Amino acid sequence: MVADPHVELQDGPLKGDMMARQVTGAEKAEWWERAVAAYPDYADYQKKTDRQIPVFVVEPPAILTGARA
Amino acid sequence: MRELRHTILVQPKLEFSALQPGARASEAIRQAARDLGLTPEKGVRVRLTGSVPLADEEFGTLADGALRNALLTVLAVALLLWLGLRSGNSTKTWTANSNSMTITGGSALPVHWPNPSGRCGKPSPRPSIWKRGSPNASWVSGPSVPHCVSSSATVRPPPFEGEVLAYEPESLVEFQWGTDVIRLELVPTDAGSVLTLLDTIDDLGKAARDGAGWHICLEALRQHLAGQDSIGTVPRRWQEVHAGYVDRFGPEAATMGPTGRDVGPFDWNRAHDRGKLRAMPLDGEYEPSPAEWVRTQVQEYESSGGTSGTTLRDMPVIILTTKGARSGKIRSPR
Numbered sequence: 001m002v003a004d005p006h007v008e009l010q011d012g013p014l015k016g017d018m019m020a021r022q023v024t025g026a027e028k029a030e031w032w033e034r035a036v037a038a039y040p041d042y043a044d045y046q047k048k049t050d051r052q053i054p055v056f057v058v059e060p061p062a063i064l065t066g067a068r069a
Numbered sequence: 070m071r072e073l074r075h076t077i078l079v080q081p082k083l084e085f086s087a088l089q090p091g092a093r094a095s096e097a098i099r100q101a102a103r104d105l106g107l108t109p110e111k112g113v114r115v116r117l118t119g120s121v122p123l124a125d126e127e128f129g130t131l132a133d134g135a136l137r138n139a140l141l142t143v144l145a146v147a148l149l150l151w152l153g154l155r156s157g158n159s160t161k162t163w164t165a166n167s168n169s170m171t172i173t174g175g176s177a178l179p180v181h182w183p184n185p186s187g188r189c190g191k192p193s194p195r196p197s198i199w200k201r202g203s204p205n206a207s208w209v210s211g212p213s214v215p216h217c218v219s220s221s222a223t224v225r226p227p228p229f230e231g232e233v234l235a236y237e238p239e240s241l242v243e244f245q246w247g248t249d250v251i252r253l254e255l256v257p258t259d260a261g262s263v264l265t266l267l268d269t270i271d272d273l274g275k276a277a278r279d280g281a282g283w284h285i286c287l288e289a290l291r292q293h294l295a296g297q298d299s300i301g302t303v304p305r306r307w308q309e310v311h312a313g314y315v316d317r318f319g320p321e322a323a324t325m326g327p328t329g330r331d332v333g334p335f336d337w338n339r340a341h342d343r344g345k346l347r348a349m350p351l352d353g354e355y356e357p358s359p360a361e362w363v364r365t366q367v368q369e370y371e372s373s374g375g376t377s378g379t380t381l382r383d384m385p386v387i388i389l390t391t392k393g394a395r396s397g398k399i400r401s402p403r
Contacts, residue, residue: 006392007391009389
């Protein structure tokens with residue numbers, strides 16, 4: 001996703017093209033906390049490895065957010 | 070004569086960082102057609118259609134409108150300054166303290182057209198600003214007057230009410246601008262004057278949009294007064310500035326208007342209803358997950374159209390499809 005951030009997200013019957021963005025620093029900490037709250041196993045995964053598990057935020061392309069008004 | 074039509078399906082590579090993601094691809098297609106001699110002179114017409122060129126056209130229209138509106142607003146501010154100074158040809162120095170900038174010079178053009186009929190049509194060839202019975206534009210407090218804002222053909226805001234609320238020659242003008250109240254004050258200093266622009270809004274959701282808009286207007290005004298009239302990069306500059314206003318005001322102040330990347334909540338369902346989320350489907354060879362339980366759930370999820378296999382441990386599941394950087398294969402982990 002770093003090399004090609006274009007992803008397709010399906011949420012139930014709805015599909016859409018989205019862009020993935022790797023987050024770092026305080027923003028990553030914020031999202032990591034949410035991820036662990038939703039799925040506590042993530043915290044265990046992190047304990048079992050030395051590498052930092054990357055976190056990506058998936059967003060609609062900016063051009064589409066511009067179209068919502 | 071019989072007309073032959075051929076349809077060629079093209080999967081363009083889009084640039085999501087651009088306002089018109091398919092513009093370069095469309096131009097490449099047109100250039101290829103020209104190179105192949107597929108021109109009207111030879112009896113061949115090549116037309117592009119589909120979601121990508123249509124979306125590009127739509128956003129191109131928005132860009133045109135944004136540029137025109139920005140220009141009109143710049144001119145409006147220039148007029149306000151001129152009316153305050155009554156010295157269109159003189160050179161004076163201003164500091165817009167809201168943006169810490171210095172503006173030099175002074176000239177103006179009118180921009181808004183009062184329309185007593187209350188209907189917006191073709192603007193009068195002799196525009197005036199809140200003209201009230203005088204051939205010369207003048208600022209006086211009084212009852213509201215409907216105004217029309219020139220805009221692009223597809224994005225035309227409704228007429229709104231304008232009313233002068235306060236006016237002091239050469240120092241103050243305050244007026245209702247739709248639902249906003251805009252106040253411009255000039256205070257003389259040793260170096261010239263300080264211009265304070267205050268826009269009081271009643272809808273927080275447009276604060277970042279309008280804040281960025283005024284910012285650009287003042288920057289462009291400075292350019293204009295310095296004899297640098299190019300504001301051709303307004304949309305890009307607006308996006309740059311807008312991000313700062315979103316950071317400062319928060320996402321709740323950016324729920325209206327075109328937005329940059331870091332914006333407020335995105336209405337997924339609404340975007341779908343409007344068919345906006347299918348700009349560039351991934352394509353390539355599909356590679357199922359090596360984990361059987363993942364493969365099984367993805368298959369159930371997708372084969373049911375997203376109505377079955379949608380939970381795991383009582384939590385909702387989404388399917389994220391990506392393209393492998395090295396293999397180019399399409400994968401769908403959960």
